[in-house]
Amino acid sequence: MNRKVEIFDTTLRDGMQGLEINYSLEDKLEIASKLDDLGIDYIEGGFPLSNDKEAEFFRKIRSMNLRHARVASFGSTRKAGGSAESDGHIRALLDAETSTVVVVGKTWTEHVTRVIGTNLEENLRMIDDSISFLKKQGRVVIFDLEHFFDGWKGNAEYARKVLSAGMNAGADVMVLCDTNGGTLPHEVSEIYSTLKSEGYQRLGGHFHNDCGTAVANSLAAVNAGAMHIQGTVNGWGERCGNANLCEIMPNLTLKMDYEANCKPNMPHLTGLSRFVAEKANIIPDKRQAFVGVAAFSHKAGQHADVILKAPHLMEHLDGKLVGNSRQVLLSELAGKSTIIEKMRKYGDFGKNDEVVQVLIDELKSRENFGYEYEAAEGSFDLLMRKALGIYTPLVSLKNYHLESYKTATAQSNTVGRMFLDDSGTEVMGAAVGVGPVETLDGALRNALYPHYPDLKKIKLIDYRVRVLNPESASAAKVRVFITSSDGEHDWGTVGVNENIVEASWEALLDSFEYYLNNLNREPGE
Ligand SMILES: CC(=O)SCCNC(=O)CCNC(=O)[C@H](O)C(C)(C)COP(=O)(O)OP(=O)(O)OC[C@H]1O[C@@H](n2cnc3c(N)ncnc32)[C@H](O)[C@@H]1OP(=O)(O)O
Numbered sequence: 001m002n003r004k005v006e007i008f009d010t011t012l013r014d015g016m017q018g019l020e021i022n023y024s025l026e027d028k029l030e031i032a033s034k035l036d037d038l039g040i041d042y043i044e045g046g047f048p049l050s051n052d053k054e055a056e057f058f059r060k061i062r063s064m065n066l067r068h069a070r071v072a073s074f075g076s077t078r079k080a081g082g083s084a085e086s087d088g089h090i091r092a093l094l095d096a097e098t099s100t101v102v103v104v105g106k107t108w109t110e111h112v113t114r115v116i117g118t119n120l121e122e123n124l125r126m127i128d129d130s131i132s133f134l135k136k137q138g139r140v141v142i143f144d145l146e147h148f149f150d151g152w153k154g155n156a157e158y159a160r161k162v163l164s165a166g167m168n169a170g171a172d173v174m175v176l177c178d179t180n181g182g183t184l185p186h187e188v189s190e191i192y193s194t195l196k197s198e199g200y201q202r203l204g205g206h207f208h209n210d211c212g213t214a215v216a217n218s219l220a221a222v223n224a225g226a227m228h229i230q231g232t233v234n235g236w237g238e239r240c241g242n243a244n245l246c247e248i249m250p251n252l253t254l255k256m257d258y259e260a261n262c263k264p265n266m267p268h269l270t271g272l273s274r275f276v277a278e279k280a281n282i283i284p285d286k287r288q289a290f291v292g293v294a295a296f297s298h299k300a301g302q303h304a305d306v307i308l309k310a311p312h313l314m315e316h317l318d319g320k321l322v323g324n325s326r327q328v329l330l331s332e333l334a335g336k337s338t339i340i341e342k343m344r345k346y347g348d349f350g351k352n353d354e355v356v357q358v359l360i361d362e363l364k365s366r367e368n369f370g371y372e373y374e375a376a377e378g379s380f381d382l383l384m385r386k387a388l389g390i391y392t393p394l395v396s397l398k399n400y401h402l403e404s405y406k407t408a409t410a411q412s413n414t415v416g417r418m419f420l421d422d423s424g425t426e427v428m429g430a431a432v433g434v435g436p437v438e439t440l441d442g443a444l445r446n447a448l449y450p451h452y453p454d455l456k457k458i459k460l461i462d463y464r465v466r467v468l469n470p471e472s473a474s475a476a477k478v479r480v481f482i483t484s485s486d487g488e489h490d491w492g493t494v495g496v497n498e499n500i501v502e503a504s505w506e507a508l509l510d511s512f513e514y515y516l517n518n519l520n521r522e523p524g525e
């Protein structure tokens, strides 16, 4: 069995120092609860001296009965020339009433002289006083050595003295911080190995991502002896962010075989990532390793072929282990394996089946024309039904007529009506909407609701238009994507035409047909 590593989450402290990241007090409490569920060892809840919301978090979290995680409050060493007992930072840490406190201290000599404006000896006393005092108050003390790596490069002897000051004062973990994110993995390996060989123990790591190497640095630190690693969910934090725990945790536990308390809960990792994104009001990064929707999505035909034969030959890890799922994407780069995968719901087909050839030809020719089926599987489902001879049209259009009008004082409106043939019976629908697409949708629903009341459940939740050949100016071809939902499932459909209304009509009708077909009710029943 490999060594055990402590996971320290700073989503709620350093994470909040990131661009556009703001969590309300309620968000912070809910995120803390999810981090606890995942088996995170430490949750750094904030900087209690900073503002009331931060201090209030520590009051509220006390009644939450976390099952596993220790909550930590964060602050600086005491001020130069003062005493720990009377220092505001130290007082705020005690008032937070957390069993664990994090004290950040300076390691880089220039920071000591130019930023906190004191001498090197006094900085060591500030570290010693602050940590010793907090230890005497019965706290677990985590010592963050700010700018450790730059400090080491500038004056390794002084960096060693800072480390020793923390260790001798009784700090439980000495966290080497790459505060400006400028350190590279080979330097991390070298420095931790040197420190280990000199007998320094209880080392941790805190890396920022300014060189895009925060995760690699964290793994290198653990590999070279660190027993505690810090990061944030989704890697969001100051400037380019912190080391991403959604990458560190699965790498450590599932690929490097380290032990960590979060290990059994890795199947909840994708859920945690998306939960925090929701709270941050940030669209999750689709391409994020392990937890992004693209992480186990296969587009190239040859890759889909491997997935069909033996998924482990294509994927570095089974996505289910981190709560993610596999997708095979439709596109002009697909091969027959992709089609076979999509046709599974209709039976087992092979590469020699004619219908598979028909569909791959159809897919490629339509993608060439301007359709895109990757996000429009509803429309592709109808193509499969047509190829299999099990498609019945919902209705056929006789005509639609739309008229937009605007007066000098009122906003524009569109009135419309349409005539449809529903199994030999003429049906008519009419509507007024702000624009032509809303009116088309309204008139279609007006015509169909009496016979297909289930359609009332469908809501259009997204509508996107892309101009395909902008050089043709207003005569350009457009592609319309519609995403629809019945509250339980979402599906996408596509239409392409020189006329945006016609492209929208195609995507709209596909959406309704897909829904009725997939409720297992044939149109007209
Ligand atoms: C590497 C990190 O991420 S450290 C965490 C950084 N996080 C934050 O700064 C977020 C919360 N911060 C705040 O709310 C405010 O900055 C406060 C309340 C902490 C301080 O506010 P102010 O007193 O107005 O000071 P200001 O922010 O302008 O400057 C920072 C002060 O901390 C001092 N300081 C910085 N690091 C240390 C340290 N390790 N030990 C002691 N003092 C320190 C600086 O010398 C400066 O003091 P000065 O005003 O006497 O020159």
Ligand SMILES: CC(=O)C(=O)O
Pocket: 014, 104, 144, 145, 146, 147, 177, 178, 179, 180, 206, 208
């Ligand atoms: C402590 C910390 O957040 C840093 O050094 O980046």
